[in-house]
Amino acid sequence: MNILQALFFPPEQPGGVSSMVPYIQERFIKMGWGMELFSLPKRVRNKGQEEVSFETFEHRDFEDNPLVAKYIQTYKDYVWWTKLRLQKSYDIIHAHHPIAALVMKQLYPDTPLIMTIHSSYERELMLNGRIREGGTEHRFLTSIYRELEAKADLLTTVSASFRSYIAPYVDRPEAIKVIPNGYDEKRFKPIAHDNAVTQLITVCRLVPAKGLDILLRACAELKERGCPFVLHIIGDGPMRKELEALAQELNLYDDIIFYGYMLHPEEFMPFFDVFVLPSRAEAFGSVFAEAALCWLALVGTNVGGIGEQIEDGVNGLLVEPENHLALAEALEKVVSDPIYRHNLARAGWNKAKKEYSLQRVITQFKKVYLGLKPEGSAT
Template sequence: MRILQALFFPPEQPGGVSSMVPFMLERFNKRGWEMELFSLPKRVRGKGGEEVHFSTFDWEPYAGNPVVDKYIQTIKDYIWWTKLRIKSSYDLIHAHHPIAGLVMKRLFPDTPLIMTIHSSYERELKLNGKISEDGPEYQFLTSLYRELEEKADQLITVSNSFKQYLSDYVQEPEKIGVIPNGFDEKRFRPVHHENQVPQLISVCRLVPAKGLDTLLYACAELKRKGLPFVLHLIGDGPIRPELEALAQKLGIYDDTIFYGYMLHPEDFMPFFDVFVLPSRAEAFGSVFAEAALCGLALVGTRVGGIAEQIEHGVNGLLVPVDDVAALAAALEKVAGDPMYRYQLSRVALEKALKSYSMTRIVQQLRSVYRSYRKDA
């Protein structure tokens, strides 16, 4: 059975789907499956020129909005690149981005398509202040979910909460499957260590949706109380200058290290104590599972897939979104009590190994793939 894994970002990109799928593919190929990866290189821009049409809505009324125009052009580019590069046929295509899924079904209409929706582009843009919920860009992007439902043979998403979110935009939400992201457990090695000063770490793109401003205010509250810490921020993004300026304003710049982009943060993470990310929305929140596999205690917000990964007080702590006082209290509790922190991290590791190991996800996907075998 020949299967194509169709990504949007190239597989060498760090984080989330782009780093997960190659490990998944390796597991399948070692077991005798025939799988290949495909993605759109970043250098391919403005190449495609074919007309784009959808069967469930008319996108033309949204034309002229930069977000929509860029999205449509990217679909055209993906069509151009796919026609140029793919010359063979496949028994099944598994797409991991709406553009990849829509293009693959357009060019290979007789090939079964599984579509995993990993995140919500419109929510990210809204939280990052780029679009409004009542604007044309939001309407265009949410209309794509119904189009995907129409075109894909199977829709899958990564958490029950995100399935619930999608239910507002599709006709048969009960048919959406849920398979969480999986992680190659061999990449993560918890390290026994004793830090005299609690080491806090966050790994993400530096954008408003991640709530890092709330984290800096919470850390300033820790310092005001005389509680020592070091905050390590791994990642880069458009609001890095603002966050650095805020850290200086709050008097915690000397306690905060901005690392910028890092290719393999999992090599670094096991030497810290607490992973914290006060996101304002997450479809799944892959980095929490990765942090748990590194042996860290977890602190997150009660949103989306984070709240499905963390059971409050059992394998981590949950706080409301944008609640500085609650986040500061949670950090004080977990950072100030090494035994409590160890207990949380131990349970978090056990749950991550059980629920999010690559072995389990491969088993779930294998069952889905086999249902589309021609000889089944």
């Protein structure tokens, strides 16, 4: 059976898709399956000219909006690039972005299509202050969920909480299958170490949705309490200058290291002690599972898929979002008590190894693919 994994970004981009799909491809190929990756290069801009139409709503009602116009042009570019580059047929197409899914169904209408919804673009834009709930952009982007439901043969998503988020925008949320992300254990190599000062690390795009302003205020409180630490921030984004200025304002600049973007942070993480990320929303939170597999203690917010990965006080610590004092309290527990920190990290590693293994994902998707296998196709 020949399967196409249709991505939006090239697989070297950061995020849950890039940290999973290429390894899924590798495993399936080893099992004798055919599997290819396809994505839209960043250099392809304003090439597509074909008209776009949707089945469940009229996008022209939104076309005067700049964000919607850019989305539609990107759709056209994906059509143009797909027609230029793909010349063969596939038994199944598995898409990992709404544009990829809708374009593939347009160009391969008779091929079974699976769509995995990994995250919410509109929620990220709202949290980052770029759009408002109920506004033109929000109504357009949430309309896409019902269009995906109409076009895909199967919808999957990465957490039960994210399925609940999608529920108001589709007709049959119960039909959406939850398959959490999985990770190749071989990529993660815990390293025994004994840091004299507790090393905190966070890995994310530097945008408001990730709550790093809350993290810095929690660290300022931690410093005020006399708890020594160093915070390592891996990632880049539009908030970097603002966060650097806030670190100076809070007298934290000597306690924080900003690294910028890093392609494989999992190679770096095992040398640290605690992973912390106070996200304001998260569909799954792939980086928590990755940090757990590096044997780091986890501290996160009780939102989305993070709350499904962490059982508070058992394999990590959960706090409510927007509460820097609660976050400081949680960090103080893991900074001041190395044994407690070690036990949380071990429990987190055990759960991640059991529930977020790549083999589990392979088994689940293999079953899905075989269930959608067209008549006469070989495995």
